[in-house]
Amino acid sequence: xxxxxxxxxxxxxxxxxxxxxxxxxxxxxxxxxxxxxxxxxxxxxxxxxxxxxxxxxxxxxxxxxxxxxxxxxxxxxxxxxxxxxxxxxxxxxxxxxxxxxxxxxxxxxxxxxxxxxxxxxxxxxxxxxxxxxxxxxxxxxxxxxxxxxxxxxxxxxxxx
Amino acid sequence: xxxxxxxxxxxxxxxxxxxxxxxxxxxxxxxxxxxxxxxxxxxxxxxxxxxxxxxxxxxxxxxxxxxxxxxxxxxxxxxxxxxxxxxxxxxxxxxxxxxxxxxxxxxxxxxxxxxxxxxxxxxxxxxxxxxxxxxxxxxxxxxxxxxxxxxxxxxxxxxxxxxxxxxxxxxxxxxxxxxxxxxxxxxxxxxxxxxxxxxxxxxxxxxxxxxxxxxxxxxxxxxxxxxxxxxxxxxxxxxxxxxxxxxxxxxxxxxxxxxxxxxxxxxxxxxxxxxxxxxxxxxxxxxxxxxxxxxxxxxxxxxxxxxxxxxxxxxxxxxxxxxxxxxxxxxxxx
Numbered sequence: 001x002x003x004x005x006x007x008x009x010x011x012x013x014x015x016x017x018x019x020x021x022x023x024x025x026x027x028x029x030x031x032x033x034x035x036x037x038x039x040x041x042x043x044x045x046x047x048x049x050x051x052x053x054x055x056x057x058x059x060x061x062x063x064x065x066x067x068x069x070x071x072x073x074x075x076x077x078x079x080x081x082x083x084x085x086x087x088x089x090x091x092x093x094x095x096x097x098x099x100x101x102x103x104x105x106x107x108x109x110x111x112x113x114x115x116x117x118x119x120x121x122x123x124x125x126x127x128x129x130x131x132x133x134x135x136x137x138x139x140x141x142x143x144x145x146x147x148x149x150x151x152x153x154x155x156x157x158x159x160x
Numbered sequence: 161x162x163x164x165x166x167x168x169x170x171x172x173x174x175x176x177x178x179x180x181x182x183x184x185x186x187x188x189x190x191x192x193x194x195x196x197x198x199x200x201x202x203x204x205x206x207x208x209x210x211x212x213x214x215x216x217x218x219x220x221x222x223x224x225x226x227x228x229x230x231x232x233x234x235x236x237x238x239x240x241x242x243x244x245x246x247x248x249x250x251x252x253x254x255x256x257x258x259x260x261x262x263x264x265x266x267x268x269x270x271x272x273x274x275x276x277x278x279x280x281x282x283x284x285x286x287x288x289x290x291x292x293x294x295x296x297x298x299x300x301x302x303x304x305x306x307x308x309x310x311x312x313x314x315x316x317x318x319x320x321x322x323x324x325x326x327x328x329x330x331x332x333x334x335x336x337x338x339x340x341x342x343x344x345x346x347x348x349x350x351x352x353x354x355x356x357x358x359x360x361x362x363x364x365x366x367x368x369x370x371x372x373x374x375x376x377x378x379x380x381x382x383x384x385x386x387x388x389x390x391x392x393x394x395x396x397x398x399x400x401x402x403x404x405x406x407x408x409x410x411x412x413x414x415x416x417x418x419x420x421x422x423x424x425x426x427x428x429x430x431x432x433x434x435x436x437x438x439x440x441x442x443x444x445x446x447x448x449x450x451x452x453x454x455x456x457x458x459x460x461x462x463x464x465x466x467x468x469x470x471x472x473x474x475x476x477x478x479x480x481x482x483x484x485x486x487x488x489x490x491x492x493x494x
Contacts, residue, residue, distance in 0.1 A: 003165075005166060022164065022166035022209070023161045023163070023164075023199075025196075044200065045197050045200065045201075046193055046197055046264075046265060049262065049264060052264055055267075058238075058267045059263060059264050059267060060264050060267050060268050061264045061265065061268070064192055064193050064196050064197055064265075064268065065192060065196075065268065066189070066192060066196055066211075068166060068168070068211075069168075069189075069192070069211065069213060071168075113263075113264065116263065116264075117263070120263070122263070130398075130399070131398075131399050132263050134262055134398075134399035134400035135261070135262020135263055135264045135265065135400055136262075
């Protein structure tokens with residue numbers, strides 16, 4: 001029988017300690033237990049990227065991460081991205097500048113993935129951005145805007 | 161998801177003890193991108209899970225050795241894919257990782273766990289009411305005579321034609337990789353070519369590891385042909401998809417431009433990583449040109465047994481091998 005396991009980690013710099021069923025995904029824990037509903041549930045099977053968050057600074061999909069596995073680690077979600085004063089992060093600003101969304105459901109995952117893409121050095125040109133953003137689907141088809149937004153944030157230019 | 165006991169040991173001996181103590185029906189959890197996914201679908205229903213993420217014995221990799229490359233089973237796919245030595249000296253190995261999954265998944269998944277990634281066959285993943293001999297032995301195969309567009313052309317049986325979905329193992333088999341495995345009886349080494357098995361009458365058996373054994377590392381003998389290599393992968397979309405057909409090809413040329421060493425393996429078209437020795441023999445000793453590459457591709461796919469919807473992938477496979485050889489040959493000539 002499944003027993004719970006005490007799991008301690010940080011989310012957006014805040015320490016969290018929870019008794020977790022090992023079946024619970026990080027995605028469900030963020031949304032259902034911590035009320036951090038910015039992280040979206042799309043496919044729940046690692047195929048769409050809507051649930052992308054950062055674990056110890058690297059982008060991962062939270063739907064395929066058993067939450068007990070983040071014990072002792074550092075989680076960053078879309079709620080932890082804006083500047084301390086509440087101003088949008090330059091990549092979020094770039095999404096607005098380039099109309100890089102329509103319905104917006106995939107956007108938190110796109111932004112978290114885009115931050116990873118830039119930090120890894122994989123935003124050198126549009127082809128590379130497309131390749132390294134391919135784990136994030138947008139059914140509205142806002143891809144041209146998303147590529148432009150990632151490029152703008154990577155180069156620090158404002159051409160929109 | 162069914163309840164399960166969860167253990168997270170921190171050393172290899174503790175992990176092996178935890179595996180033995182938990183008994184058959186226990187699964188090893190690393191990156192989780194296959195196992196946890198299939199647990200959500202109730203396709204994998206382990207009674208216990210041993211999480212090996214924290215084992216330092218599985219961490220890291222070394223591509224600088226004089227005789228072999230070693231990859232800890234727990235190294236993330238993304239880290240290995242970005243290794244500068246691998247990119248320069250064994251591009252087929254780096255590309256096989258970089259063209260698999262998405263960067264998020266490559267940050268999670270490990271190079272050891274990836275070897276035993278399970279098939280994407282929709283009848284296997286779909287669960288009841290679909291029959292599947294791999295999931296429920298004796299229930300039949302829905303893919304044979306059914307929706308088999310993505311199913312295997314090589315190595316299938318009357319019981320199962322599920323495609324082996326991985327890329328990394330296809331590149332590794334071309335370079336004669338071996339796998340070091342730890343278990344309660346000590347360590348042993350298995351040739352990667354002997355790790356996976358064809359379905360035959362027992363498609364539920366996919367590999368030759370015992371349930372209480374754990375892959376510790378992968379080793380690849382140094383090969384000059386690595387510089388002239390590529391992993392060519394053809395998909396329904398340009399990125400983030402499983403292979404319709406793929407080929408690992410490596411070529412080493414002698415001083416006169418003739419093929420001295422040649423390695424060919426195909427993926428996405430077979431029930432296991434598939435080395436193509438006959439295709440390699442087509443080329444060794446000769447000049448690598450378009451017609452020769454085409455002949456090698458035909459040799460690689462010569463045993464193909466297409467079903468209802470997948471016959472187009474025979475010609476696609478032939479051309480994929482030929483194109484991989486063209487790229488590999490260009491790199492070898494540099």
